[in-house]
Amino acid sequence: AQKVTQAQTEISVVEKEDVTLDCVYETRDTTYYLFWYKQPPSGELVFLIRRNSFDEQNEISGRYSWNFQKSTSSFNFTITASQVVDSAVYFCALSEAWAGTASKLTFGTGTRLQVTL
Amino acid sequence: KAGVTQTPRYLIKTRGQQVTLSCSPISGHRSVSWYQQTPGQGLQFLFEYFSETQRNKGNFPGRFSGRQFSNSRSEMNVSTLELGDSALYLCASSFPGQITDTQYFGPGTRLTVL
Numbered sequence: 001a002q003k004v005t006q007a008q009t010e011i012s013v014v015e016k017e018d019v020t021l022d023c024v025y026e027t028r029d030t031t032y033y034l035f036w037y038k039q040p041p042s043g044e045l046v047f048l049i050r051r052n053s054f055d056e057q058n059e060i061s062g063r064y065s066w067n068f069q070k071s072t073s074s075f076n077f078t079i080t081a082s083q084v085v086d087s088a089v090y091f092c093a094l095s096e097a098w099a100g101t102a103s104k105l106t107f108g109t110g111t112r113l114q115v116t117l
Numbered sequence: 118k119a120g121v122t123q124t125p126r127y128l129i130k131t132r133g134q135q136v137t138l139s140c141s142p143i144s145g146h147r148s149v150s151w152y153q154q155t156p157g158q159g160l161q162f163l164f165e166y167f168s169e170t171q172r173n174k175g176n177f178p179g180r181f182s183g184r185q186f187s188n189s190r191s192e193m194n195v196s197t198l199e200l201g202d203s204a205l206y207l208c209a210s211s212f213p214g215q216i217t218d219t220q221y222f223g224p225g226t227r228l229t230v231l
Contacts, residue, residue, distance in 0.1 A: 035219070043205055045222035091160065104150075104173050105220065107160040 002027045004094050006108035013082050013115055020078045021111050023092030027073075029053075034068065034075045035093040035105065045091070051075065082115045089113070119144065121210050121223035129229045135196040138226045142189050142210030148172075149191040150220060151183060154205040163206075166191050167213075195228075203230045 003026040013019045025034065036048040049061065051068050058067050063083075067076045079086055089112045093105040122141045130136050142149050150173075151163040162175040166185035183193045189210075195202055205227050209220035 037222070042224060043207075043227070044224040045207060045209075047219055047221060050219055093160075104162045104165065104175070105152075105160075106162075109159050 002029075002032075002094050002096055002106045004092050004106055004108035006092055006111050008111045009109075010112040010114065013113070015084055015115055015117050016081050018078060018080050019082050019113060019115075020076055021090050021092075021113070023075045023077065023108060025073050025075060025092070025094050027094060027096055029096040031096075033095040035095070036066070036075075036077045037091045037093060037107075038088045039091060039110070040088040048090075049077070079113075082113075084115050084117060087113060087115045121208055121221055123206075123208050123223040123226050125226060126224065127227050127229075129231065130198050131231050132198055132200060134198050135194065136198060136228060138193045138195075138206055138208075138228070140191045140193070140208030140210075140223060142191070142208075143212070143221055146210035146212040146221075147189050148211045148213065148218070149185055149189065150209045150211075151191070151193050152207045152209065153177075154207060154225070155201075155203070160207075163193070198230045200230050202228065204228060 005024045032053045034051045037045045039045050056068050063080045065078045089110045091110045092108040095105050124139045148167045150165040152160050154160045165173040169185045180196045185191045205225045207222050207225045209222045211218035211220045
């Protein structure tokens with residue numbers, strides 16, 4: 001069965017520090033999609049990034065970057081020069097191809113990021 | 118483009134009652150999924166509707182049901198409420214609802230069962 005593990009429960013950083021959120025996943029499928037979502041105190045899950053299993057190219061988008069490594073089943077997410085507005089709970093999620101649809105995301109337990117001045 | 122909207126945003130019910138939550142997807146999106154978020158169990162998939170048909174279902178009791186209308190709006194119903202049903206219920210939509218799609222979430226309905 002699919003599983004997503006976010007070992008970091010809570011991280012506190014000072015503004016402008018870089019922070020990396022870890023995500024390890026388990027799946028039997030060879031085709032799958034990985035996501036990062038952000039949940040601010042308002043409760044809405046905000047989509048950040050998506051990666052498919054056959055594209056291990058790592059990218060940078062503004063202050064966000066991610067490191068996808070199939071060999072270690074990891075999909076880590078980095079925020080560069082963190083800001084107070086980045087304070088939120090971050091979720092890593094997995095969607096498997098066998099499910100046939102974009103739904104049935106399996107989420108990790110989330111990492112609460114606190115950015116202070 | 119307006120995002121996913123959910124109504125009501127907050128709801129208080131008592132045990133044994135039933136409740137209906139509503140979700141309007143992003144215009145043009147045809148797939149609507151529902152998730153339950155609790156401190157103990159985290160985010161869990163409830164079910165997905167596509168073209169008015171339930172296409173996928175999570176591991177929840179039959180007290181949880183849903184439907185989708187021809188305009189893709191969806192409702193979720195929970196009957197015979199239990200204290201453990203207190204949660205944030207999130208709705209997500211995607212177009213057209215394939216594995217390659219990204220789900221976009223609404224603000225959620227926070228249900229409190231007393």
